Amino acid sequence: MTGPDYIYYTDLMGTMLFAISGAMAANRRKIDIFGATFTGFVTAIGGGSLRDVFLNLRPIWVDDGNYLIAILIGVFLSAVLNDKLDRFSRTLTLFDAMGIAFFTIVGLQKSITYESSTIAAVILGMFSAVMGGVIRDTLMNETPLIFRKEIYATACLSGAILYVTLPYFGLPEGINAFLSALLIFTVRILAVKYKFSLPIVGG
């Protein structure tokens, strides 16, 4: 398996995991199976689609049907494993932390490839990871999790900022990407474990 292949399949896997988390959110709210599929779809492709629209590109799922198949598999798994998935909530938190780390860095790289400004690439990387969930929560008529939860989007931002900083220290791309993703993962996991949160202005 070559490098690009590896990234492609990881991307499909991440899409499926995000679809599972979206569909589970719908199942918990007793939404019908269409609504669960729709929610899984929005969660999985919302962030990357928004990034691609801002870069004036077609979202990848419009051209590559495999992403939609990955989502359908994720939604199917969320239905079959519905009772068991709740017991695996710590495992899901791990997968989610890996997912946001991966999507942030891949989104950032794509934005730079398509010549966004560096600071916009940082934001678009973070958007790739978190905006699917924001759109999901907004459609479900809830305050988006990123406004309520322990450090989440901020973990993505910290890794994205590291990624655009490390080249100044002469680090090769691969190691840079790995370290930046590791920072996102670590910040997120520590934030969940120790319930880190950010200060509030006037709070």
Added chain:
Amino acid sequence: MTGPDYIYYTDLMGTMLFAISGAMAANRRKIDIFGATFTGFVTAIGGGSLRDVFLNLRPIWVDDGNYLIAILIGVFLSAVLNDKLDRFSRTLTLFDAMGIAFFTIVGLQKSITYESSTIAAVILGMFSAVMGGVIRDTLMNETPLIFRKEIYATACLSGAILYVTLPYFGLPEGINAFLSALLIFTVRILAVKYKFSLPIVGG
């Protein structure tokens, strides 16, 4: 009247009907006439605009002012006929079922014309019909109807899947489009009449 002309005027008519339904929703909530116009506009062009943005095209109303005039006429009719429209709720359900059938198939055809994957075309066809309403409900701070109602988006999906399947049986485009739209219309009307709904995972 030639074929394309026929489709163009049907599209304008459908846009007007969707604007009526959006403006009526606003009128029921005692939103002012600007809000009603805005809501009619969003309902009428939301789905098609989202499809076009995902296809990396300009939405048609940006270039063709007739769509916006059709929306203004629809909003005006919803105001003039406000008291009477409620009495015609069954007629409106019929028009709405025709509208989603038409918009799904036209949206699907456009997606295929602009070379989306087949499975993406199915989704973008359904989006063309239902996302205007989803955006309308989200802006109104309500759970979107498609998460609550009898089979609606699923009717669109069923017709869209039929449309991409029938060519394998050698059916000509025109008959295929007609049968697929008919399926959407029929499923929707039966779902309203008999209050069909989809199962819920874990429900």
Added chain:
Amino acid sequence: MTGPDYIYYTDLMGTMLFAISGAMAANRRKIDIFGATFTGFVTAIGGGSLRDVFLNLRPIWVDDGNYLIAILIGVFLSAVLNDKLDRFSRTLTLFDAMGIAFFTIVGLQKSITYESSTIAAVILGMFSAVMGGVIRDTLMNETPLIFRKEIYATACLSGAILYVTLPYFGLPEGINAFLSALLIFTVRILAVKYKFSLPIVGG
């Protein structure tokens, strides 16, 4: 300072002011500093980004990092001056009225430059000014202000309509833009002062 430079810096200033108003809304709701920054960002760039996406362009902040720096400054100011900003609410209303006047006309001009239909340009001009706030309110799970408040988006519309009408009277572009922006500003300020509101259908 040349003409275009003047517009560029005014645009950055308007972006910063919109970021202040967005971040203040978040601070009032006791949202953390990431959420406040995110809300400031969405409020500042939401309307213009939506316009640019509909025109099939990349939003300017994707290519020009200065917009994001202006937003960060605005968010920072909203935090530092948090206690004092509330006392300046009348000043902020003045700045906001200037902001929507400016953004409407600039958005309208950009839409015409990129060859939208005239009626679409009117709508996209208004969108540039108000949709950032609509997205902000929707994400915060509130009914958008434009559905509740005294005349706001309608002020933008009135100026936009004036702008596309005045050329028929042979007025030069610069005077036209100034008069149209002045109309928006005046309608908005009078609406706040005298609590003007629009009629409601069936109300």
